Amino acid sequence: MNSAGPASSLPEPAPTANARAGVTAACGRPYWLSLPALLLFMLIVLVPLVMTVLLSFHDWGQYKGIEPVFILKNWREVIEDDYFHEVLARTLRIALSVTLLAALFGAPEAYILNRMRSPWRAICLLVVLGPLLISVVARTLGWALLFGGNSAVVNRLLMSAGLISDPVNFMFTETGVVVALTHVLMPYMVLSVWASLQRLDPQVENAAASLGASHARILLRIVLPQIVPGMLAGSILVFALAASAFATPAIIGGRRLKMASTLAYDEFLNTLNWPLGAVIAVLLLLALVLIVTVANRLVERRYAEVFR
Numbered sequence: 592m593n594s595a596g597p598a599s600s601l602p603e604p605a606p607t608a609n610a611r612a613g614v615t616a617a618c619g620r621p622y623w624l625s626l627p628a629l630l631l632f633m634l635i636v637l638v639p640l641v642m643t644v645l646l647s648f649h650d651w652g653q654y655k656g657i658e659p660v661f662i663l664k665n666w667r668e669v670i671e672d673d674y675f676h677e678v679l680a681r682t683l684r685i686a687l688s689v690t691l692l693a694a695l696f697g698a699p700e701a702y703i704l705n706r707m708r709s710p711w712r713a714i715c716l717l718v719v720l721g722p723l724l725i726s727v728v729a730r731t732l733g734w735a736l737l738f739g740g741n742s743a744v745v746n747r748l749l750m751s752a753g754l755i756s757d758p759v760n761f762m763f764t765e766t767g768v769v770v771a772l773t774h775v776l777m778p779y780m781v782l783s784v785w786a787s788l789q790r791l792d793p794q795v796e797n798a799a800a801s802l803g804a805s806h807a808r809i810l811l812r813i814v815l816p817q818i819v820p821g822m823l824a825g826s827i828l829v830f831a832l833a834a835s836a837f838a839t840p841a842i843i844g845g846r847r848l849k850m851a852s853t854l855a856y857d858e859f860l861n862t863l864n865w866p867l868g869a870v871i872a873v874l875l876l877l878a879l880v881l882i883v884t885v886a887n888r889l890v891e892r893r894y895a896e897v898f899r
Contacts, residue, residue, distance in 0.1 A: 647869035665870045682851040686834035692773045697780030705788040763847045780825040787821025823890045851875040
Protein backbone atom coordinates (compact mmCIF):
# COMPACT_ATOMS: atom_id res chain seq x y z
CA MET A 592 0.00 0.00 0.00
CA ASN A 593 2.82 2.42 0.89
CA SER A 594 4.75 1.68 -2.30
CA ALA A 595 1.78 2.69 -4.43
CA GLY A 596 1.70 6.20 -2.97
CA PRO A 597 4.98 7.59 -4.35
CA ALA A 598 4.42 5.90 -7.71
CA SER A 599 1.07 7.61 -8.16
CA SER A 600 2.59 11.03 -7.46
CA LEU A 601 5.18 10.73 -10.23
CA PRO A 602 4.60 13.02 -13.28
CA GLU A 603 3.06 11.42 -16.36
CA PRO A 604 5.49 10.73 -19.17
CA ALA A 605 5.48 13.20 -22.07
CA PRO A 606 3.70 11.99 -25.20
CA THR A 607 5.94 10.46 -27.77
CA ALA A 608 6.36 11.69 -31.32
CA ASN A 609 4.15 8.88 -32.61
CA ALA A 610 1.39 9.83 -30.19
CA ARG A 611 1.54 13.49 -31.25
CA ALA A 612 1.44 12.47 -34.90
CA GLY A 613 -1.63 10.32 -34.23
CA VAL A 614 -3.45 13.21 -32.54
CA THR A 615 -2.58 15.54 -35.42
CA ALA A 616 -3.83 13.02 -37.97
CA ALA A 617 -7.07 12.51 -36.04
CA CYS A 618 -7.68 16.26 -35.92
CA GLY A 619 -7.06 16.67 -39.65
CA ARG A 620 -9.12 13.65 -40.70
CA PRO A 621 -12.45 15.58 -41.04
CA TYR A 622 -10.82 18.03 -43.44
CA TRP A 623 -9.49 15.21 -45.59
CA LEU A 624 -12.90 13.57 -45.61
CA SER A 625 -14.54 16.80 -46.80
CA LEU A 626 -11.94 17.33 -49.54
CA PRO A 627 -13.89 15.44 -52.28
CA ALA A 628 -17.01 17.52 -51.62
CA LEU A 629 -14.93 20.70 -51.63
CA LEU A 630 -13.33 19.77 -54.96
CA LEU A 631 -16.76 19.00 -56.43
CA PHE A 632 -18.07 22.35 -55.20
CA MET A 633 -15.16 24.17 -56.79
CA LEU A 634 -15.67 22.28 -60.05
CA ILE A 635 -19.40 22.88 -60.51
CA VAL A 636 -19.80 26.29 -58.77
CA LEU A 637 -16.62 28.31 -58.42
CA VAL A 638 -15.07 27.47 -61.80
CA PRO A 639 -18.19 28.49 -63.82
CA LEU A 640 -18.49 31.69 -61.77
CA VAL A 641 -14.88 32.63 -62.45
CA MET A 642 -15.33 31.84 -66.15
CA THR A 643 -18.46 34.01 -66.27
CA VAL A 644 -16.64 36.93 -64.64
CA LEU A 645 -13.76 36.62 -67.11
CA LEU A 646 -16.21 36.36 -70.00
CA SER A 647 -17.80 39.68 -69.02
CA PHE A 648 -14.54 41.46 -69.94
CA HIS A 649 -14.34 39.99 -73.45
CA ASP A 650 -15.37 41.74 -76.65
CA TRP A 651 -18.15 40.65 -78.98
CA GLY A 652 -19.21 41.50 -82.52
CA GLN A 653 -21.99 40.28 -84.76
CA TYR A 654 -19.56 38.99 -87.39
CA LYS A 655 -16.38 38.43 -85.39
CA GLY A 656 -17.99 36.68 -82.42
CA ILE A 657 -16.28 36.63 -79.02
CA GLU A 658 -12.74 37.97 -78.79
CA PRO A 659 -10.74 37.05 -75.64
CA VAL A 660 -9.51 40.58 -74.89
CA PHE A 661 -9.76 42.56 -71.67
CA ILE A 662 -12.11 45.54 -72.15
CA LEU A 663 -14.70 47.40 -70.04
CA LYS A 664 -17.09 48.16 -72.90
CA ASN A 665 -19.80 45.77 -71.70
CA TRP A 666 -19.70 47.08 -68.14
CA ARG A 667 -19.89 50.69 -69.34
CA GLU A 668 -22.84 49.84 -71.56
CA VAL A 669 -24.81 48.33 -68.69
CA ILE A 670 -23.91 51.16 -66.30
CA GLU A 671 -24.65 54.01 -68.72
CA ASP A 672 -27.69 52.68 -70.62
CA ASP A 673 -31.08 53.60 -69.12
CA TYR A 674 -32.62 50.42 -70.53
CA PHE A 675 -30.56 48.24 -68.23
CA HIS A 676 -31.31 50.59 -65.32
CA GLU A 677 -35.03 50.08 -65.96
CA VAL A 678 -34.69 46.29 -66.09
CA LEU A 679 -32.69 46.14 -62.86
CA ALA A 680 -35.10 48.53 -61.12
CA ARG A 681 -38.04 46.42 -62.29
CA THR A 682 -36.35 43.30 -60.94
CA LEU A 683 -35.84 44.94 -57.56
CA ARG A 684 -39.40 46.31 -57.52
CA ILE A 685 -40.99 42.94 -58.34
CA ALA A 686 -38.82 41.11 -55.79
CA LEU A 687 -39.78 43.58 -53.04
CA SER A 688 -43.48 43.38 -53.96
CA VAL A 689 -43.42 39.58 -53.88
CA THR A 690 -41.63 39.61 -50.52
CA LEU A 691 -44.18 42.01 -48.98
CA LEU A 692 -47.16 40.02 -50.28
CA ALA A 693 -45.65 36.72 -49.15
CA ALA A 694 -45.09 38.13 -45.64
CA LEU A 695 -48.56 39.72 -45.55
CA PHE A 696 -50.38 36.50 -46.43
CA GLY A 697 -47.88 33.85 -45.33
CA ALA A 698 -47.56 34.90 -41.68
CA PRO A 699 -51.33 34.75 -40.91
CA GLU A 700 -51.57 31.52 -42.85
CA ALA A 701 -48.82 29.93 -40.77
CA TYR A 702 -50.43 31.18 -37.54
CA ILE A 703 -53.81 29.71 -38.50
CA LEU A 704 -52.19 26.40 -39.39
CA ASN A 705 -50.38 26.36 -36.07
CA ARG A 706 -53.65 26.82 -34.17
CA MET A 707 -55.45 24.04 -36.04
CA ARG A 708 -55.96 20.62 -34.55
CA SER A 709 -55.31 17.25 -36.12
CA PRO A 710 -56.21 16.03 -38.68
CA TRP A 711 -57.11 19.40 -40.22
CA ARG A 712 -53.63 20.78 -39.57
CA ALA A 713 -51.97 18.02 -41.58
CA ILE A 714 -54.51 18.34 -44.41
CA CYS A 715 -54.16 22.11 -44.70
CA LEU A 716 -50.38 21.91 -44.39
CA LEU A 717 -50.36 19.44 -47.26
CA VAL A 718 -52.47 21.84 -49.32
CA VAL A 719 -50.04 24.71 -48.62
CA LEU A 720 -46.85 22.73 -49.24
CA GLY A 721 -48.25 20.51 -51.99
CA PRO A 722 -47.43 22.98 -54.79
CA LEU A 723 -43.73 22.48 -54.00
CA LEU A 724 -44.13 18.98 -55.44
CA ILE A 725 -45.29 20.43 -58.78
CA SER A 726 -43.02 22.02 -61.34
CA VAL A 727 -42.78 25.81 -61.30
CA VAL A 728 -43.46 25.80 -65.04
CA ALA A 729 -46.69 23.84 -64.57
CA ARG A 730 -47.92 26.16 -61.83
CA THR A 731 -47.11 29.25 -63.89
CA LEU A 732 -48.84 27.83 -66.96
CA GLY A 733 -51.88 27.31 -64.75
CA TRP A 734 -52.04 31.06 -64.10
CA ALA A 735 -51.69 31.69 -67.84
CA LEU A 736 -54.60 29.34 -68.57
CA LEU A 737 -56.76 31.06 -65.95
CA PHE A 738 -56.13 34.68 -66.95
CA GLY A 739 -54.34 34.63 -70.32
CA GLY A 740 -56.49 36.61 -72.75
CA ASN A 741 -60.10 36.32 -73.89
CA SER A 742 -60.07 32.52 -73.98
CA ALA A 743 -58.85 32.15 -70.39
CA VAL A 744 -61.14 30.28 -67.99
CA VAL A 745 -61.61 33.03 -65.40
CA ASN A 746 -61.96 35.79 -67.99
CA ARG A 747 -64.63 33.83 -69.87
CA LEU A 748 -66.59 33.16 -66.67
CA LEU A 749 -66.42 36.77 -65.53
CA MET A 750 -67.37 38.12 -68.96
CA SER A 751 -70.25 35.64 -69.37
CA ALA A 752 -71.55 36.63 -65.93
CA GLY A 753 -71.44 40.31 -66.94
CA LEU A 754 -69.04 41.25 -64.14
CA ILE A 755 -66.42 42.61 -66.55
CA SER A 756 -66.63 43.85 -70.12
CA ASP A 757 -62.95 43.41 -71.03
CA PRO A 758 -60.62 40.56 -70.03
CA VAL A 759 -58.39 41.06 -67.01
CA ASN A 760 -54.93 42.22 -68.07
CA PHE A 761 -52.76 39.57 -66.43
CA MET A 762 -50.27 38.41 -69.03
CA PHE A 763 -47.24 40.59 -69.82
CA THR A 764 -47.79 42.84 -66.79
CA GLU A 765 -45.89 43.39 -63.55
CA THR A 766 -49.05 42.55 -61.61
CA GLY A 767 -49.25 39.15 -63.26
CA VAL A 768 -45.60 38.38 -62.55
CA VAL A 769 -45.96 39.48 -58.92
CA VAL A 770 -49.10 37.39 -58.35
CA ALA A 771 -47.62 34.28 -59.96
CA LEU A 772 -44.30 34.60 -58.09
CA THR A 773 -46.12 35.16 -54.80
CA HIS A 774 -48.08 31.96 -55.34
CA VAL A 775 -44.90 30.05 -56.21
CA LEU A 776 -42.84 31.33 -53.25
CA MET A 777 -45.54 31.51 -50.55
CA PRO A 778 -44.69 28.06 -49.06
CA TYR A 779 -41.17 29.23 -48.17
CA MET A 780 -42.56 32.08 -46.08
CA VAL A 781 -45.09 29.79 -44.42
CA LEU A 782 -42.37 27.31 -43.47
CA SER A 783 -40.14 30.04 -42.01
CA VAL A 784 -42.93 31.51 -39.87
CA TRP A 785 -44.08 28.01 -38.91
CA ALA A 786 -40.61 27.27 -37.50
CA SER A 787 -40.78 30.44 -35.36
CA LEU A 788 -44.24 29.55 -34.07
CA GLN A 789 -42.92 26.23 -32.77
CA ARG A 790 -40.97 28.22 -30.14
CA LEU A 791 -44.11 29.98 -28.91
CA ASP A 792 -45.69 28.44 -25.81
CA PRO A 793 -49.51 28.42 -26.17
CA GLN A 794 -49.82 28.90 -22.42
CA VAL A 795 -48.41 32.42 -22.77
CA GLU A 796 -51.37 33.39 -24.94
CA ASN A 797 -53.77 31.75 -22.51
CA ALA A 798 -52.19 33.64 -19.61
CA ALA A 799 -52.54 36.95 -21.44
CA ALA A 800 -56.18 36.18 -22.26
CA SER A 801 -56.89 35.30 -18.61
CA LEU A 802 -55.48 38.71 -17.61
CA GLY A 803 -57.98 40.47 -19.84
CA ALA A 804 -55.94 41.07 -23.01
CA SER A 805 -57.93 41.15 -26.23
CA HIS A 806 -57.13 38.83 -29.11
CA ALA A 807 -55.75 41.72 -31.18
CA ARG A 808 -53.50 42.79 -28.31
CA ILE A 809 -52.24 39.24 -27.87
CA LEU A 810 -51.36 39.08 -31.55
CA LEU A 811 -49.55 42.43 -31.53
CA ARG A 812 -47.75 42.19 -28.18
CA ILE A 813 -47.01 38.45 -27.87
CA VAL A 814 -47.32 36.57 -31.16
CA LEU A 815 -45.93 39.14 -33.59
CA PRO A 816 -42.59 39.74 -31.75
CA GLN A 817 -42.06 35.98 -31.66
CA ILE A 818 -42.61 35.41 -35.38
CA VAL A 819 -40.71 38.47 -36.64
CA PRO A 820 -37.40 36.52 -36.91
CA GLY A 821 -39.14 33.87 -39.01
CA MET A 822 -40.74 36.53 -41.20
CA LEU A 823 -37.39 38.23 -41.76
CA ALA A 824 -35.65 34.95 -42.54
CA GLY A 825 -38.44 34.00 -44.93
CA SER A 826 -38.29 37.45 -46.53
CA ILE A 827 -34.59 37.03 -47.28
CA LEU A 828 -35.25 33.66 -48.90
CA VAL A 829 -38.27 34.85 -50.90
CA PHE A 830 -36.51 38.01 -52.07
CA ALA A 831 -33.49 36.09 -53.35
CA LEU A 832 -35.66 33.54 -55.17
CA ALA A 833 -37.96 36.20 -56.65
CA ALA A 834 -35.10 38.38 -57.92
CA SER A 835 -33.39 35.42 -59.60
CA ALA A 836 -36.54 33.67 -60.87
CA PHE A 837 -36.63 32.82 -64.56
CA ALA A 838 -39.50 30.49 -65.50
CA THR A 839 -42.34 32.60 -64.10
CA PRO A 840 -41.15 35.97 -65.52
CA ALA A 841 -40.43 34.30 -68.86
CA ILE A 842 -43.94 32.79 -69.14
CA ILE A 843 -46.05 35.56 -67.59
CA GLY A 844 -43.89 38.54 -68.55
CA GLY A 845 -42.84 37.27 -71.96
CA ARG A 846 -40.57 39.36 -74.14
CA ARG A 847 -42.37 42.59 -73.27
CA LEU A 848 -41.54 42.58 -69.56
CA LYS A 849 -37.88 41.89 -68.96
CA MET A 850 -36.26 41.02 -65.67
CA ALA A 851 -32.56 40.57 -65.06
CA SER A 852 -32.70 36.78 -65.43
CA THR A 853 -34.72 36.81 -68.66
CA LEU A 854 -32.55 39.61 -70.07
CA ALA A 855 -29.38 37.60 -69.42
CA TYR A 856 -31.03 34.58 -71.08
CA ASP A 857 -31.86 36.61 -74.18
CA GLU A 858 -28.33 37.99 -74.42
CA PHE A 859 -26.85 34.50 -74.17
CA LEU A 860 -29.18 32.54 -76.46
CA ASN A 861 -30.97 35.04 -78.72
CA THR A 862 -28.49 37.80 -79.57
CA LEU A 863 -25.52 35.52 -78.71
CA ASN A 864 -23.80 38.42 -76.93
CA TRP A 865 -22.32 36.26 -74.21
CA PRO A 866 -20.08 38.95 -72.66
CA LEU A 867 -23.02 41.33 -72.16
CA GLY A 868 -25.14 38.52 -70.71
CA ALA A 869 -22.28 37.66 -68.37
CA VAL A 870 -22.19 41.26 -67.11
CA ILE A 871 -25.93 41.16 -66.31
CA ALA A 872 -25.58 37.78 -64.57
CA VAL A 873 -22.59 38.96 -62.50
CA LEU A 874 -24.36 42.19 -61.49
CA LEU A 875 -27.46 40.25 -60.43
CA LEU A 876 -25.33 37.83 -58.41
CA LEU A 877 -23.37 40.61 -56.71
CA ALA A 878 -26.53 42.56 -55.87
CA LEU A 879 -28.21 39.49 -54.37
CA VAL A 880 -25.14 38.50 -52.37
CA LEU A 881 -24.78 42.02 -51.00
CA ILE A 882 -28.46 42.46 -50.10
CA VAL A 883 -28.85 38.98 -48.59
CA THR A 884 -25.59 39.24 -46.60
CA VAL A 885 -26.44 42.66 -45.14
CA ALA A 886 -30.01 41.63 -44.33
CA ASN A 887 -28.85 38.38 -42.76
CA ARG A 888 -26.28 40.17 -40.58
CA LEU A 889 -28.90 42.67 -39.41
CA VAL A 890 -31.38 39.91 -38.57
CA GLU A 891 -28.80 37.83 -36.71
CA ARG A 892 -27.54 40.86 -34.78
CA ARG A 893 -31.04 41.96 -33.79
CA TYR A 894 -32.32 38.48 -32.92
CA ALA A 895 -29.12 36.74 -31.84
CA GLU A 896 -30.82 34.89 -28.97
CA VAL A 897 -33.43 33.39 -31.29
CA PHE A 898 -30.90 31.80 -33.65
CA ARG A 899 -28.78 30.21 -30.92
